[in-house]
Amino acid sequence: MSRPRALIVVTGSELVRGERTDLNGPFLAREALRLGLEPARIAIVGDSADELEEALRAGLAAEACFVSGGLGPTHDDRTVEMVAKALGVGVHVDPALESQIQTVSRAAAERLKRDYADFAPGVTKQATIPDGAFSLGLAGTAPGLVIGHGDGQVAVVLPGPPSELQRLWPRALESEAFAALLARARPPKRRVLRLFGVSESAVARALAEAGGDGDGVEVTICARDFEIHVDLVIEPDAERRADELEAAFVPPLEQWLYSRDEEPIEAHVLDLCRARGWTLGTAESCTGGLVAARLTSVPGSSDVFLGAVVAYADEVKQSELGVPPELLAEYGAVSPEVAEAMAKGARTRLGVDVAVSVTGIAGPGGGTEEKPVGLVYLHAEGPNGGIGREFSFPGDRASIRARSAVGALHLVRRLVING
């Protein structure tokens, strides 16, 4: 028995022009998969009426069609009009929705110290929905809609900004029409393995040597954020097969396996510190605050993470981290010695139990014969000592900085586990 198909239509001229990367298609596709639907196509179109209409007609033919974007107040936001046209229904102004949008827009007008009159026409436009549509209420000023049609088919229409789309999504799942469709779907089980420090091909080889996937267990290996993420999608009847496969291919990878859940490494590190009752801080040069920014992206991080010193200039390394000028003179700012001094300085200055430091050459400039672009030193220092690492990372400035940040987080993990 095949799964209900989900077709995704993403609209936005900046997306179809490649000026911005679409995040909604992948999110909706992952959700479809999780819910037991078959994500079959993601179509990204601009605000050309013809393109949008063609994509919507194709999308609305499937059991489930998820549409993102084109709900804004401007003249080229055409999604509602086009969905109604494709379904052959009319549109009307939803009074409840209109007053909700009014309230938000008045607040926005005040916040931006703008005349509300600027917003009024957009408000009415955004409160106009297809006949028979169910309003999910607002995220931002744009509404979300669920429309049941045809023979148990469902269209879910959501705003383009990813945070707004993701806020309204759970409400869509609860809507009567969508819930009825999902009752017919067969959600697969999912298992995740997160590894760091091993190559994608090594993991692929381990899987192949274990007999590979198939027989109701589909394995995806993908390098993401400089980790290797292995996802097992398991048909309702294939649990045992999945256990056997894992038992065969995980053991040789054990030393790189750091997690069996979706929790990102920064949250994982905070949990480990919390469990030890240790506080955490960072001392960053080439990452310029990326490590601290990732740690503080986690809600409730403030009980573990106390602060950071971004010491981009050598003077700041001396004044704020107490790195001895002789050390900088003798070994240079990008050296294991300075990395260690930065971490130790951060422990004292920030009064934290564990500090991790990053110093390196992110490029494109600043590289030399003996210290090329991509050379990065990390050091984690804790109550019971420290560990250092040297890396030569490939890629451009952004990628070297990101790799350094991920490396620093994993180094803290290692220190807290072993220290």
Place this chain on the structure above:
Amino acid sequence: MSRPRALIVVTGSELVRGERTDLNGPFLAREALRLGLEPARIAIVGDSADELEEALRAGLAAEACFVSGGLGPTHDDRTVEMVAKALGVGVHVDPALESQIQTVSRAAAERLKRDYADFAPGVTKQATIPDGAFSLGLAGTAPGLVIGHGDGQVAVVLPGPPSELQRLWPRALESEAFAALLARARPPKRRVLRLFGVSESAVARALAEAGGDGDGVEVTICARDFEIHVDLVIEPDAERRADELEAAFVPPLEQWLYSRDEEPIEAHVLDLCRARGWTLGTAESCTGGLVAARLTSVPGSSDVFLGAVVAYADEVKQSELGVPPELLAEYGAVSPEVAEAMAKGARTRLGVDVAVSVTGIAGPGGGTEEKPVGLVYLHAEGPNGGIGREFSFPGDRASIRARSAVGALHLVRRLVING
């Protein structure tokens, strides 16, 4: 006269499932735009034969169709077979291509310590191309192909890995069939306006009052990264029309217009400081280093940006930024008084000319009646005084933090311009 349309078909099951974000669609779309083609649709499909065939048939109907992925050695790499089927032509093994792929595969077999026999069938499969196709040679083990068909139409078929696709792309541009199509294209001019502190609706209204776009000038208004980005795509013969439109709709928006190029605000701020000979630092609480991370993302930022103190805990605000405990006790960490003290402290401690501070409640926890989630105070302090701002930002933790960071960067801009 309208532009030749370019439809993009991206294949890859991990892409249609959202397990990996597609980079090829956006790359090919930007290239199409630059070359004077109209990027009209990006379709992402998996390896289901039906989906792929439908997407290819639709794509190949356009003047230009760019296809990525599905050129691998395995049975579910169906792109070549499906393209040939959709074009109604046969396939054949290209001997030159076969020997190229053989060489690469023998090397891979050795590296992976596997029998070449495992690779042989895949080699022949990958060397099989549609009749009439022009081979671009190899990147990795996958070939690139250009196929002229119909009435001057072109299909470009490239490997899925972005680096391989981008390596073969320039060769595709030089192919006879593609060059002939591009000769008929008319690259547009592009102008950009970057605004901050004004709403999307207000900009849309200003555009409407100026007569709106059209007549060879297409205007896209889009809220991105909490700024408003206005892009004008201008037909070769519509320069004057663009000037007139700008003259009419820009003046009322002048006070929010901060840039006429693509340079992000962090680079813009660094340039402004550099021009004044001023150094820059940050003092961050709720943004946790985001402002510093954005500034240091710019190559060469080190001559202006010296460092940052991320003072997440109040103790760090006192010890590293010299914020008086009485101030924290009397007004609380989230207050204009503490924001000002943080910025002034950072100026002294980091030895910078300009410092900007951020303190606020990013949530989801920590909000109170009088200090709700989203309340953020910013303060920029320079050699000639300072300015503060209070915001109540909507959205989730990530969005409040990002808005705060953007707000801080724009506050520095204002200070440096007026100070």
